[in-house]
Amino acid sequence: MMLPCASSQPFDKDSEPFVETDPTGRYGRYDELLGSGAVKKVYRAFDQEEGIEVAWNQVKLRCFSDDAAMLERLYSEVRLLKSLENTHIIALYKVWRDEGSNTLNFITEICTSGNLREYRKKHRHVSMKALKKWSKQILKGLDYLHTREPCIIHRDLNCSNVFVNGNIGQVKIGDLGLAAIVGKNHSAHSILGTPEFMAPELYEERYTELVDIYSYGMCVLELVSLEIPYSECDSVAKIYRRVSSGVKPEALNKVKDVQAKAFIEKCIAQKEVRPSAAELLRDPFFDGIVDDEEVEEENNDNGGTGRTVS
Structure with a gap:
């Protein structure tokens, strides 16, 4: 038949x-x-x-x-x-x-749960451990982009450009439409991005991949505070004035977790002292935070036993 x-x-x-x-x-x-x-x-x-x-x-x-x-x-x-x-x-x-x-x-x-901004608004009661897991995954994505040859700068990282598979707690960076591929000097020159998340040096039209770290810090701030940075400003011009004069967003004062606040401040520090994605992944902020990907790698290293080697 x-x-x-x-x-x-x-x-x-x-x-x-x-x-x-x-x-x-x-x-x-x-x-x-x-x-x-x-x-x-x-x-x-x-x-x-x-x-x-x-x-x-x-x-x-x-x-x-x-x-x-x-x-x-x-x-x-x-x-x-x-x-x-x-x-x-x-x-x-x-x-x-x-x-x-x-x-x-x-x-x-496709990511089943939409973007991280909407997902976080929907789920207001999230532990710091979960927020750290999301933050670590975003950082791993950035580290991947920044260590390509040539280096890739996202330039428009914010919580609406990060997407979520909520059933497994996985986040992924998307919307690379403004990304710049830069050469060995790792510098780019055009002004692009979302004002609340743009590093001060972006306005100077000479910057490196560290602008993504600044934006990342603002993403972590939004995740922790449930507030978009500089929401106290009613115009792009006011945001620009505050950012260029070094005034931090008011949302930062609402972060009660001392370790989280210190981590965000590292990310949005002046470019001369701002750490790379690789350096931030080693920060004490992520101590004890292991994602599924790392568990799998560890299992493979240990012959699939799932046991750690002392």
Whole structure:
């Protein structure tokens, strides 16, 4: 007896129809919007070959037909993502341009719980241990970017650009659209980012990957305080004046945990004394914080026994 062929389209009346599929027919996009930003929309989609949900990122290129710089930035994000492979960076699976609809499409892995800002707002009662675990994973992602050859600076790290798989407590850095690939001197020159999270030297238009560490410190501050830094300011100009004159955000005064406050202050210190991601990973702030990835590495080192070697 012949078995029916697997269909690339749902056939059951209860199944959800695809709005469109990629040129190979492997990926199908649903109508559900997961998020939208200034340049792209992200939809829920399905990888029929692997049987997993994915994110379908779509950019309408006609919106940027007269903006060559923006178009190049979009292509840069895709090229950049394609070259990266790390547990704490959103993975890219496929990219193509649809000439008919004049869109740039790329399929990335999906994080089930959305971005870290919304996730933290939803779950207000979180232990310091859990906050440290999230913070450590973000830092490991940054360390990966900063130690690439050439070095990659994210330049727009904030809690809305970090994504969460809440069922396993895993966080990943995404939205690398403003990232800069820099040479051996590790310096870049353009002003980009989210004002509340931008290091003072970003405004001076000469900076290194340490701007990401400053932004990271502001992310940790937001996670701990449940407040976006400089929310006391009602304009970008006021934020700029405070940042450039060294005035710390008021949210920092609300951090009761002495160790957490000291760690944040290290991250947002002047660039001359600001530590690298690798140095921060060795900070006492993370003593006793072991994530699943490290447990797996330890098990492999010990022959899969799960026992530590004394």
